[in-house]
Amino acid sequence: MESRREQAESNCASSDNNSPPIPETEMETPISESTLEGGGSAFxxxxxxxAIEVVERDSFAIAQSFTSLFASLRLALSNATATTIDHMQCFSDASGRVQESVLDAATKGNRLNEEMKNIDGLASQLKVLRRHVDSLDAAVNKLLQVP
Structure with missing residues (x-):
């Protein structure tokens, strides 16, 4: 009798907390050769x-565990999907802004190149003008230096 009680306590301790403890009268009785030899009247x-009630109760507890697990997984997947969508929208916004900045920089670079073409002609004109100013300055200095 003590071993059955210890077995019942260990089964109750290891079972799910949601299911009520199984009374000792409902505990499974082991099949022994002596009970089978007596004509099988042990069951x-x-x-x-x-036994069927115990199996049904355990099956129901397992089904509830699976339901809870799938609900938790569904929630985690929903959160991951929402986060992924947010990140994709953020990436799309950032790439759009980068594209606008690149187009703006390319436009400004093209305008600068066009203006630099005119600067080459202006630089050559400045060189000629500088030579004229230098020669004029030299002539004025000669005139002012009367011996």
Whole structure:
């Protein structure tokens, strides 16, 4: 009797907390050769029904665990999907802004290149003008230096 009680306590301790503890009268009784030799009367209809009830209760607990697990997974997947969508929208906005900046920089670069073409002609004109100013300055200095 003590071993059955210890077995019942260990089964109750290891079972799910959501299911009520199984009374000792509903505990499974081990099949021994002596009970089978006696004509198989060890399992009467009430014991079979109790065993089926235990199996149904355990099956229901397992089904609830799976339901909870799938609900948790569904929520985690939903959160991951929402986060991914947010990141994709942020990436799309950032890439759009970078594209606008690149187009603006390319436009300004083209305008600068066009203006630099005119600067080459202006630089050559400045060189000629500088030579004229230098020669004029030299002539004025000669005139002012009367001996």
């Amino acid at each position: 009467n209809q009430s014991q079979i029904l109790r």
